[in-house]
Amino acid sequence: xxxxxxxxxxxxxxxxxxxxxxxxxxxxxxxxxxxADRFPAYAARPAVQSARLNSVAAxxxxxxxxxxPPEWRDLRLYD
Numbered sequence: 001x002x003x004x005x006x007x008x009x010x011x012x013x014x015x016x017x018x019x020x021x022x023x024x025x026x027x028x029x030x031x032x033x034x035x036a037d038r039f040p041a042y043a044a045r046p047a048v049q050s051a052r053l054n055s056v057a058a059x060x061x062x063x064x065x066x067x068x069p070p071e072w073r074d075l076r077l078y079d
Contacts, residue, residue, distance in 0.1 A: 068076075
């Protein structure tokens with residue numbers, strides 16, 4: 001026969017288990033709510049593609065093409 005304290009301890013654990021499950025459920029809901037705040041609002045929508053007109057002259061003026069010496073141009077073949 002089991003000792004008296006072991007039966008009482010089993011009764012305490014029977015009450016404690018649902019309490020711990022409730023605390024775990026509460027923590028899970030808090031984690032989900034925090035993650036929902038950080039989730040982008042428009043993640044499910046497709047990105048809208050917008051075409052921009054760039055003038056070729058302006059692009060060349062901003063980024064001039066670098067002229068490499070002939071020795072370095074030959075080394076480009078080995079990349």
